[in-house]
Amino acid sequence: MTSTSPDPAGVPLLRAVGLDYTYPAGPVALRGVNLDIATGRRRALLGANGSGKSTLLLALNASILADAGCIEFQGEAIGTSRRERNLHRRRVGLVLQDPDDQLFSASVFEDVSFGPLNLGLDDASARQRVEEVLDQLALTDLADRPAHLLSFGQRKRVAIAGVAAMRPDVMALDEPFAGLDPMARREVVDTLARLEASGTTIVLTTHDLELAYAWADDVTLLNDGEVLADGSPDAVLGDRTVCERARLDPPPIIGLLEAAVGAGWLTAAQASEVRTVDQLRQVIETRSSGGSGSNMEPDSGGALRDALHER
């Protein structure tokens, strides 16, 4: 998605301004974090374990109150009262990393109905909303299952459905791909695409840079509670020193693209269109059909290709 954002100039949908946060009797988790999330743009927060990604999502959804700085929604700062925070949470939904931290109810249907009822919908509209979301996310078959009889990937999608049913403007997802096998990961990527299609803006955390490179429009690199870099995946992840400082390995696709451009297989303009190893293989194959390019190792990113077939 490279379309420009429909937000009014200078007013992003969701913004963090100078956030500081220290856990009670714990470490400093956020240091002066600034972040803009624009409508319709995919944002990935990257960083090593403990860099503050999860804490930042909790702050974006007003689940924790920053010690300094504030969260703005469409240019308006969110207050600290319980009422204002609850109002904000209707617009910015949060999906926790571990679905078992989120699914509290005995069955899938019950769990997904919790958010819509809290929005004040009457039973009939809430029921309709739940059915819509389960249908949208292809979960209808699981509606009356108890959560403990679902696979981890299914529980993860149900947790997403529970938040999606509130139809938030922004969905913040903590590590939505972590711990999933390729098939389940692909299902989650599908799920996100369906939510985007219905107008939800997505911000997620991950430490999988390869996936972030392929998926995101904008990335933010965190280290030790600070924003190290913010920008396009090419600009941020192409910067080796920044990645090293963040204690992360840049995705292999970046090195491959550099090499391909260096070898004259691709122009720089073509390279900027390529996001996955598989796309790179296809470009090279079409360019040099029957030529010397086809001896390249095919598809080391098969799983990723599956995961990204939507794009």
Add this chain to the structure above:
Amino acid sequence: MHIAEGFLPQSHAVAWTVASAPFVVHGVKQLNTQMREHPDTRMLAAAAGAFSFFLSALKIPSVTGSSSHPTGVAIGAVLFRPPIMAITGVIVLFFQAILLAHGGLTTLGANAFSMAIVGPWAGYGAYRLVRSSTGSLWSGAFAAAVVANLATYITTSVQLGMAFPEADGGVLASIATFLGIFAITQIPLAIIEGLLTAMVVTWLSSYSPAEMKELAVL
């Protein structure tokens, strides 16, 4: 010490249910108050109940070679107080009946009386007494579990003795018989659960002091 489904004649089943009811109603009131005043402790209360069920599904080693189930009554009473245990205990007994076929529905009242009411109160009393007189958390927890177990076992024996009086000796002789037979398994079990509970509570207070403070144990 569950009394199995169908064991008690109907009059006894009804009587024990009636006897337990006020305690359970009191527990529900306490729970309601707690949910209203501290809505953020909702999941903590659920965790307490789930933990009790977990304990009852756990097999602990016992001297007879076979394994037995601890009651978990003492840990619950020390950590969460007897009134809350009255209602979570009833729910646990209900889950055990339906999900584990352990205990029963017509005997739910009698089992609640021994395990969700007498056991927790006796254990909690012993805990307070021993803890304040010796100052030792370990001894307090040990005493809580031993006393809770023994109180539960005696109550169950009385309940069965009343239901099945002997032709000659009557109710008292029958109670003595049940006490004697259950002693073989219940007294060693009480001691083992005492050790276990003392270990768990002291470890918790050193590994997880924040939680223990929240629960007002420390």
Add this chain to the structure above:
Amino acid sequence: MLTLDVLANTGRLRHRHAVEKVVPALVLLIITIARPAIPAAPLVLAATTFAAVAVGRIPLRRWLRALALPAGFIASGTIGIMLVSGDGPGPIPLTITEASAIEAGRVLLRSLAGTSAVVLIGVTTPMVDIIVLLRSLRVPAAVTDLMTSMYRLMFDLIATGRQLRTSQTARLGHVGLRRSVRSAGLGTTAVFIRSMHRAKRLQIGLDARGYDGELRVLSNERPLGMARLAIAVTVAIAILAVSLIWARSSVG
């Protein structure tokens, strides 16, 4: 994870309205308790087995196994009824009389029949539906909410406990009584700490979805099959009738 729970959630009758299953089973249970063991108990046992195996399509072997565990408890419990004080053959002053043996046999039968009625609920009715039923019977929300969250959390703790136990056993933590008790204590502590942390994060998850002190949820709606309910209750009443006729003819 728990056999009865899995059977209830995967069985053929899982989509049926809870009332269709719970009411007939409870009627059978009441008949068992209220009527003499002969002939009520064997008839109830037959009826529950028919309902589980023929109607619910639970494999006979699994049904019997589900009854076997409580049967062990029941059998050991009846020992106390069979033995009465008196001069026996051994050194212990306990003996068995004809009357006490008959009484023990009656209780055994009644207990087995009653248990089978409860297990019938357990293998056909998902706990979710039972809680919905309790809610519609006006059990206070504080109680049904607590049941819901407990049910959800229990399985998490059981799974953790099993993993811990496996890893302890793999490291020889359960060799000998002393070490066993210590390992069990360590495992229990770990599970408790885990349950507290889980509870805190669940609370964050609830808050993030607009929790305001109440756990309101909607349940799946299931149509109540009045005809099926009527048939099941009729069978139960027929057992009651047989029991009454039997009583009159043996008196007369």
